[in-house]
Amino acid sequence: MRPDPEAKLAALGLTLPTPPKPVAAYIPCRRSGSLLFVSGQIPMKDGTLMAQGAVPGKVSPEVAKQCARQCVLNALAVAKAELGSLATIKQVVRLGVFVCSEPGFHGQPQVANGASELLVEVFGDAGRHARAAVGSIDLPLGAPVEVEFLFEVE
Amino acid sequence: MRPDPEAKLAALGLTLPTPPKPVAAYIPCRRSGSLLFVSGQIPMKDGTLMAQGAVPGKVSPEVAKQCARQCVLNALAVAKAELGSLATIKQVVRLGVFVCSEPGFHGQPQVANGASELLVEVFGDAGRHARAAVGSIDLPLGAPVEVEFLFEVE
Amino acid sequence: MRPDPEAKLAALGLTLPTPPKPVAAYIPCRRSGSLLFVSGQIPMKDGTLMAQGAVPGKVSPEVAKQCARQCVLNALAVAKAELGSLATIKQVVRLGVFVCSEPGFHGQPQVANGASELLVEVFGDAGRHARAAVGSIDLPLGAPVEVEFLFEVE
Numbered sequence: 264m265r266p267d268p269e270a271k272l273a274a275l276g277l278t279l280p281t282p283p284k285p286v287a288a289y290i291p292c293r294r295s296g297s298l299l300f301v302s303g304q305i306p307m308k309d310g311t312l313m314a315q316g317a318v319p320g321k322v323s324p325e326v327a328k329q330c331a332r333q334c335v336l337n338a339l340a341v342a343k344a345e346l347g348s349l350a351t352i353k354q355v356v357r358l359g360v361f362v363c364s365e366p367g368f369h370g371q372p373q374v375a376n377g378a379s380e381l382l383v384e385v386f387g388d389a390g391r392h393a394r395a396a397v398g399s400i401d402l403p404l405g406a407p408v409e410v411e412f413l414f415e416v417e
Numbered sequence: 418m419r420p421d422p423e424a425k426l427a428a429l430g431l432t433l434p435t436p437p438k439p440v441a442a443y444i445p446c447r448r449s450g451s452l453l454f455v456s457g458q459i460p461m462k463d464g465t466l467m468a469q470g471a472v473p474g475k476v477s478p479e480v481a482k483q484c485a486r487q488c489v490l491n492a493l494a495v496a497k498a499e500l501g502s503l504a505t506i507k508q509v510v511r512l513g514v515f516v517c518s519e520p521g522f523h524g525q526p527q528v529a530n531g532a533s534e535l536l537v538e539v540f541g542d543a544g545r546h547a548r549a550a551v552g553s554i555d556l557p558l559g560a561p562v563e564v565e566f567l568f569e570v571e
Numbered sequence: 572m573r574p575d576p577e578a579k580l581a582a583l584g585l586t587l588p589t590p591p592k593p594v595a596a597y598i599p600c601r602r603s604g605s606l607l608f609v610s611g612q613i614p615m616k617d618g619t620l621m622a623q624g625a626v627p628g629k630v631s632p633e634v635a636k637q638c639a640r641q642c643v644l645n646a647l648a649v650a651k652a653e654l655g656s657l658a659t660i661k662q663v664v665r666l667g668v669f670v671c672s673e674p675g676f677h678g679q680p681q682v683a684n685g686a687s688e689l690l691v692e693v694f695g696d697a698g699r700h701a702r703a704a705v706g707s708i709d710l711p712l713g714a715p716v717e718v719e720f721l722f723e724v725e
Contacts, residue, residue: 288533289548293510295569296451297604300511303549317520356601357608359513359667361551366625369713379596394597395611395719397669398709401552405523411549415603442687443702447664449723450605454665457703471674513667515705555706559677565703 268349268385272339275384282340283307291341298356299345299414304337305406306330315405317363322407324370327362331377334410339385346416355382355392357413363406364398371396378410422503422539426493429538436494437461445495452510453499453568458491459560460484469559471517476561478524481516485531488564493539500570509536509546511567517560518552525550532564576657576693580647583692590648591615599649606664607653607722612645613714614638623713625671630715632678635670639685642718647693654724663690663700665721671714672706679704686718 272279283291292301306313306329313330314322322330343349360375362368375396382390402409426433437445446455460467460483467484468476476484497503514529516522529550536544556563580587591599600609614621614637621638622630630638651657668683670676683704690698710717 288530288537288545289512290545291547293508293545293547295508295510295567300547300567302547303551354601354603356603358597359549361549363552364709366709367713368709369711371709372711376596383596391596391598391601393599393601393608393610393719395667395669395717396711397611397707397717398671399551400554400708401518401520401522401525403523403526403550405521409549409551411547413603413608442684442691442699443666444699445701447662447699447701449662449664449721454701454721456701457705513703515703517706553705554708555672555674555676555679557677557680557704559675563703563705565701 266387268352271385277336279336279340279343282344283337292345297415299342299416301338301341301412303409303411304334305403305409306333307337308333312404312406314407316407317365318374318407319368320365324373327374327407328377330408331360331374331410332381334408335378335381338412342414351417353415353417354389355386356415358392358394359411360394360396361399361402361409362396363402368398371398374408420541422506425539431490433490433494433497436498437491446499451569453496453570455492455495455566457563457565458488459557459563460487461491462487466558466560468561470561471519472528472561473522474519478527481528481561482531484562485514485528485564486535488562489532489535492566496568505571507569507571508543509540510569512546512548513565514548514550515553515556515563516550517556522552525552528562574695576660579693585644587644587648587651590652591645600653605723607650607724609646609649609720611717611719612642613711613717614641615645616641620712620714622715624715625673626682626715627676628673632681635682635715636685638716639668639682639718640689642716643686643689646720650722659725661723661725662697663694664723666700666702667719668702668704669707669710669717670704671710676706679706682716
């Protein structure tokens, strides 16, 4: 039996933040059929960015990995606001992970694992997903990481 | 009742360009079921790029925002050529926005709003969408912006 | 009648590599309905990267194009392991192509054509696809190219 993702979050001592409000013409997520596309999330926590700048000079890979994990919490908050319950997520389909990188930094996958591993902790095998992790010269607000999500929902 | 997107374009004084021809092995769009994926569009207008280079040094954020708007017109031209009528677009699902950025430029969302806002002007609430906006070190032909689109169609 | 993609690969003298094993919490591909999302592939060949670094200084555009072609072989190996046969691929839907670029390199489309052209060689018209090709400041392991794939399957 599939783990209850919200119980799992609680067992991990994690609480979902208040979902971000739409800040522009775009919205936090859009559903099409059984696919839920969640907009690119940056590591906002309690109203501020957890870290700012490129990896590894200004932000260490380990901190960036924690930032990727925070992006998941923000995305799950968006999904829960849309769906009512995270239990309606059948599987995580795809992640697009952008890591603000200095030239010569090749560790985007290790940073992205912060997001991927938390999804597996929360959803079990249904949390495994396809992924593209790439470097970016700069990201909104100077975020070290941005992650977008595609979920399959009931 | 949903606004007629082509009437709305006309009311805005906007005309769709001639859709770009396939220039390589890839094509301007591909449909799979109710999803229409439109290839990354750059701000070509009357056969030339509206601007060239990175934001904000060579291209100002305001000009880049206008470029993002032009990418929408180019994408709608592609969609109309494929679908016959833009009225068959049920909703805009997702945008991927790449902004050619100098290090230290964090304003990708403001640039991307040029695309997002025009879609809402044309399609109303159905034009709202999920979005990832990121910086890119360089883009095809030196474009300041590239935008790819996912539409849900009838 | 549609060409048999595996016979076509053989006629081109191409053999699929052993598909990569999951190296982290993410997996090589995830299916949702008729859509198969394949994770970002880098040009690994016989266990090593074919080239490393940015285009065009460290890696020539021509070599990068060959790398993009290798990404296709790696993705098809993933797809075959998932599907049993490549003949169940109905069409190629979308490619996301990231080219590790020095500032001032605008030839991402030519590099990406290495992937697009091979897909058309193998699948015929069903191999044509929507595409976004952009520059990236750096990629996993220092790869010059990363390509992610979306296939429609039976």
